[in-house]
Amino acid sequence: MAAAAEPDRRPRHRPPLVATGRLRSPPAASRAGPGRGTSWGVVLDSRWRMAGAAGASSFGSMIEARELTKRYGDHVAVDRLTFHVKPGRVTGFLGPNGAGKTTTMRLILGLDAPTSGGVTVGGVPYSGLPSPLRTVGSLLGAGEVHGGRSAQRHLLGLAVSNGIARDRVDEVLELVGLPADTARRRVRGFSLGMGQRLGIAAALLGDPEVLILDEPVNGLDTEGIRWMRDLLKSLAAQGRTVFLSSHLMSEMELTADHLIVVGRGRLLADTTMRDFIETHSQGHVLVRTPEPEGLRSLVEGRGARWRPEPRGGWRVEGLSADVIGDLARRHGHAIHELTPRHSSLEDVYTELAQPAARYRARPEKEVAR
Amino acid sequence: MRGDTRTDRTELRAEPRPPAGRAGFRQAIGHEWIKFTSVRSTLWTAVAAGTVTALGAVFVALSESLQPDDTVLGGSLTLAVVGQMLAAVFGVLVVSGEYASGTIRTTLTACPRRGTVVAAKTTLVASVLYAVGLISCTAAYLLGDALLPSGTYAQGEPLPALFGAAASFAVSGLLGLAIGLLVRHSAGAVTAAVAVLLLPSLLGPLFGDFQGWVAGVSPTAALEKVIQTSDAGAEVVGSLGAGASLLLVAGYTVGVLLVAGTAFRLRDVH
Structure with a gap:
């Protein structure tokens, strides 16, 4: 297959990935015990990488949307969206409410079927992934756990569903800073921030190559937001693909290297953070x-x-x-x-995407290719 | 070990290591089992279905409410009809509970092949309810046999009736599962499932000569025939035999389940 075309893609032993030194575990995890949470390498150890054949359909792109379109009746939620999300960097997904961000993420994950066009992860549709949680970790809002179930059982179920070792549950719980006694309680009593940490734990469970996160800092406090930013940057630095949406512009400016901006389901910009701000500010x-x-x-x-x-x-x-x-x-x-x-991302974004009339008035200019 | 990030990145691209493990049918069943045992609603509905059935025998024996033409088997299993209804509710909750909590999205990101998800849920519902039905119906029969005065009533034939009763629990649960997949909301789906079980026998008399055909096709009627209760007269629930009735119910349940599975595969998940 595609692997044959790339002579360099031969199997090779490689030491496990370790996080960069600037990473810290969140306080709760570091309190878990001496010698624990000191090396993220243990937790983020990648026992596999994306299969060459799967990753090589278009060099360097992990998520590829082609003319992706989703209609609900007369309403066009996503309108001929074409973009690529590459590994090794954090790609921010920006757009006002109702711009089609969450719908796009649901289309990527195969929860919704596109009206036309398509989207692949690692060269295959999501439903074609043999063990999806080992390739893609996703977070679509925090409300995806049954309130009567404990965090630990929730993660255990997901681990079993994809043949992931059960030990990994405790690893990710520690990684996101959910103490063991909290993890055994029903999720119903969790704060928004704890729910979000559980969501991140579920996303990281399969040590995935690609992370798709919808508003991951929602409900996190300052410490949590900083932790999330460091985590996402470190995951990208390890060569993973990080695709996240957020409405917190200042946070996005600090976290993302690359931006995909949508408005009314259409692509407004697909460019680096620096270019985006410099071009439009x-x-x-x-x-x-x-x-x-x-x-x-x-x-x-x-x-x-x-x-x-x-x-x-x-x-x-x-x-x-x-x-x-x-x-x-x-x-x-x-x-x-x-x-x-320079203008901040927020200034530029507000100028570009907020009032529908404005971006309609200059549609072509904004699409930086 | 502390690796240099840049080295990691270049090596990362060079290494095609296929993902170990897969998200197949066996894994999906494991997931369903953990979901079933870790939430009160499904676990206790299954327990209640069994408990009602078994305790019903004690209630019937102590209240001496048996008709003279009843059998020990039929009398002991009087409340199996209620247990069967709870079995249908269990089937509904296995899927509608996931829609209510949003867990369905998590389930489908873990296993995006929806046919596999339906197959796993079908297996879980059928096997849990068959076990619950077999254990509770056997317990009910033994309790009734011990508590009822001996010699007063005909014994009835417990075998293979007990297996048939267990099967009717499983089939009702699958009917509930199918309704849950179609309706998706717990309250609506539970109402619909109970209606499917109850309405045929309630509305049957309105159809005059066709009463047997209307009332006889319900899963409840099939169970009543299987356990040889005096309520299951041919004029009320038709002359179709117990085994044939059960097969009929199983047949249309499979049909509804196929329709529901197809709808589940085609529809978006919100």
């Missing part, structure tokens, strides 16, 4: 000066915009920091701060 310069009026007339004389910043200082759009600094020196104005700034 209005760069500006923050200026603090004791003599704003003089500098303002100079700046506006050059055709730039001069606006007050809510937190003090002035925002100049249309001139670089160098030019503003030179202008001030030449005319003898004092400058206390001169900071070039």
Whole structure:
């Protein structure tokens, strides 16, 4: 099959993957006992990697959507969506509510059948994976466990369903910081954050190559969000494919390397985080000066915009920091701060995707290919 | 061991190691068994189906409510009809409980081949209920035999009737499973399953000469014939024999289950 075309894809022994040093276990796990939770390598040990034949359909892409379309009656939830999600990086999936993110994830997982087009994971449809949990770990909202079942039994059932060793249940429980006595209690009493950790534990159970996570930081506290960010980055650094949606823009900006942006079921952008922000942002310069009026007339004389910043200082759009600094020196104005700034992901995203009318007005320009 | 991340990444692409283990039928049954035993609703419904049946014999014997033409077997198993109804509820809950909690999505991501999921649930429901039915019906017969005054009533033929009664538990559960797959909501599906079991005998008299045909096709009627109770007269539930009735019920249950399985395979899961 495809493996034959790639001479390098021969079986080879490889030491198990270990996490990078910056990773920490969450506090609950480190309290579990001396010597435990110290090496994530044990927990994240990959005993297998994706079969070459399965992974090689299009080099480097693990999730591939082709003209993926889903209609519910007249409503088009996903509209001819084509994108690739590559391994080794965190890919963020952005879009306003109702943009089709969750539907797309359900289509990837085979829970919904596409109206037309298709999507593959590792080169095959999800339903063709021999042992899906060992290839794809997924989290679609936290409410997928029967409230009357304990976390431990839930994970045990999933392990059995895919022929995963039972020891792995305790490993992932420790990895996500759910103590053993908590794991034996009914899930009904779990907080949102604990439920989310259980969801992550289930996703990591099969030591999967691909992670598909819908709003994984939902309900997590600051510590939990930071832990999740480190976890996702480390998983990507190990060469895994991490595909996550989030409505928390600041969090996405810190976590994701690559972005796929959708609006009304259509692809708006598929680009790196940096490109996305730089291409779409209005760069500006923050200026603090004791003599704003003089500098303002100079700046506006050059055709730039001069606006007050809510937190003090002035925002100049249309001139670089160098030019503003030179202008001030030449005319003898004092400058206390001169900071070039890019828009945040949130600024750019709001500009691009939020009002439906706006992205409709410039549909082609936004699709960066 | 602390590996260099970059090395890991390059090696990762070079290594085609196929995933060990699979998510097949055997694994799916293991999953279903753990789900069944780790939630109160399904576990206790199965226990209740057996308990009602067995304790029914004690109740009937102590209340001396047997008709003179009743048999020890038929009298002891009077409440097996209620147990059978609970068996149908069990079948419903095995699937509708998953829809209610959202577990169905987890189940299908673990085993995306839906035919395998239906086959595993079918196996679980049928085998659990056959065991529950056989144990509880046997216990009921032995209890009734011990408690009822000897010599007063005809004994009835416990074999193969007890196996037939157990089979009728399993078949009712599968009918419930099929209804659960079609209706997906617990309350609606339980109502529908109980209606399927009860309505034919309630509505039968309205059909006059056809009463036997209407009332006789229900799983309840098949069970009554199997246990040779005096309620199962030919004028009420038709003249079809016990074995033939059971086969008829099993036949249409398989049909409904095939339809339900097909619907389950084609429909989106929300």
